[in-house]
Amino acid sequence: MSLAIANSIDDVLTALAGGARPIAGGTDLVVGARQGKSPLPESLIAIDRVPALSTIEQTDGHVRIGAGVTHSRLMSDPLLVERYTGLADAAALIGSPSTRNVGTIGGNVMNASPAMDTGAPLMTLGAIAELRSVSHTRQLALSDLWTGPGQTSANPDELCVCIVIPQTPAYSGSAYVRLEYRRAMEIAVVGAAASVVLTEDGTIASGRLAMTAVAPTIVELVGASEAMTGMAAVDAADVIASLASDQAVPISDLRGSDRYRRHTIGVMAARALDAAARRAGGERIGVPVNRNLGIGAAR
Numbered sequence: 010m011s012l013a014i015a016n017s018i019d020d021v022l023t024a025l026a027g028g029a030r031p032i033a034g035g036t037d038l039v040v041g042a043r044q045g046k047s048p049l050p051e052s053l054i055a056i057d058r059v060p061a062l063s064t065i066e067q068t069d070g071h072v073r074i075g076a077g078v079t080h081s082r083l084m085s086d087p088l089l090v091e092r093y094t095g096l097a098d099a100a101a102l103i104g105s106p107s108t109r110n111v112g113t114i115g116g117n118v119m120n121a122s123p124a125m126d127t128g129a130p131l132m133t134l135g136a137i138a139e140l141r142s143v144s145h146t147r148q149l150a151l152s153d154l155w156t157g158p159g160q161t162s163a164n165p166d167e168l169c170v171c172i173v174i175p176q177t178p179a180y181s182g183s184a185y186v187r188l189e190y191r192r193a194m195e196i197a198v199v200g201a202a203a204s205v206v207l208t209e210d211g212t213i214a215s216g217r218l219a220m221t222a223v224a225p226t227i228v229e230l231v232g233a234s235e236a237m238t239g240m241a242a243v244d245a246a247d248v249i250a251s252l253a254s255d256q257a258v259p260i261s262d263l264r265g266s267d268r269y270r271r272h273t274i275g276v277m278a279a280r281a282l283d284a285a286a287r288r289a290g291g292e293r294i295g296v297p298v299n300r301n302l303g304i305g306a307a308r
C-alpha cells in the first residue's frame with residue numbers, strides 16, 4: 010500500500026487520475042478496513058492538509074463549505090450555527106469529540122451511508138456537491154449523487170471539493186433530530202431534518218423534510234411542502250408524521266425492526282418540523298436540538 014500527502018487540490022486530482030483514493034479523516038475508510046468491511050485501497054492520497062478544502066466562504070448568494078471541513082467546525086462555526094442550524098445539529102451528534110475533530114463533511118457525504126447524519130439536513134437546505142477531476146468540474150444534486158448504500162455516481166477520479174448551499178431566506182429555520190440508543194459512538198436508528206420558511210403571520214410558506222436510515226439512501230419527503238403550506242407548524246406535525254411513515258422503506262436489523270423504524274420516523278419528522286419552525290420564528294434552541302429538547306438518548 011502507498012500513502013502520499015497532498016498540499017494542493019491539483020496534487021489530489023493528479024493522484025486520483027493515477028488511481029489513488031482520497032482519505033480525509035479516515036474515520037470511515039480506516040475504521041472500516043480495521044473492522045474487515047473492505048481492505049484499504051492500494052494507493053491513498055491524504056487530503057487533510059490541503060488548505061483550499063478547509064474553508065467556509067460566503068459568495069454570491071451561497072455558502073461553500075470545503076469538503077475537508079471537520080464536524081467540530083461545522084457544529085461551532087457562527088454562520089452555520091446561525092443560518093444552517095440543521096447541519097450544525099447533525100455534526101454535533103457525530104461519534105465522539107475525536108471523531109468530530111478529524112471526520113469531515115466530504116467524507117460523510119462521499120461515504121454515502123444511508124445513516125449519515127449530515128445528509129438529511131444538507132438535502133433540506135438544497136445543498137449540491139461540487140466534484141472536480143483533472144478535466145472538469147461539475148455540480149450534482151445530492152439526490153443524484155447517492156445511488157445506494159455506500160455508493161455514489163461520482164467517478165473514481167473525481168474529488169468532492171465542496172458542498173454548496175444557497176443562502177437561507179428571512180423567517181427560515183432548520184433542524185435535525187435523530188433517534189439514538191446512547192449519546193456517543195452511535196449512529197441514527199432513524200433521523201429527520203426539516204427546513205421551513207414562515208410567512209409574517211407565522212404560518213408555513215414552504216418547507217422541506219428529509220429522512221435518515223429508512224431507505225437505501227437519504228431521501229427527501231415527497232409532497233411535504235404542498236402538504237404544510239399555509240398551516241401552523243403545530244397543525245402540520247401530524248400530516249408530516251404520517252407522510253414520513255408512509256414513505257419510509259426501512260430494513261429490520263438488530264438496531265430496530267422495519268415496523269419500529271416506520272413508526273419512529275414519523276415522530277422524528279414531526280419533532281424536526283417543530284424545532285425548525287420554532288427557530289424560524291426566532292426562538293433560540295441550541296445545537297444540537299437532540300440535547301436541548303430532550304430528544305434521543307437520555308444520557
Ligand SMILES: Cc1cc2nc3c(=O)[nH]c(=O)nc-3n(C[C@H](O)[C@H](O)[C@H](O)COP(=O)(O)OP(=O)(O)OC[C@H]3O[C@@H](n4cnc5c(N)ncnc54)[C@H](O)[C@@H]3O)c2cc1C
Pocket residue numbers: 030031032033034035036037038039040056076077102103104105108111112113114115116117118119120124125126127167168169170194195196197
Ligand atoms: C466511532 C465512530 C463513530 C461515528 N459516528 C458517526 C455518526 O454518529 N454519524 C455519522 O454520520 N457518521 C459517523 N461515523 C462515520 C464517520 O466518522 C463519518 O462518516 C465521517 O464524516 C467520515 O469522514 P472522514 O473524513 O473520516 O472520511 P474518510 O474515512 O477519510 O473517507 C470516507 C470515504 O469518503 C471518501 N472521501 C473522503 N473525502 C472525499 C472527498 N473530498 N472527495 C471524494 N471522496 C472522498 C474516501 O475515499 C472514503 O471512501 C462514525 C465513525 C466512527 C469511527
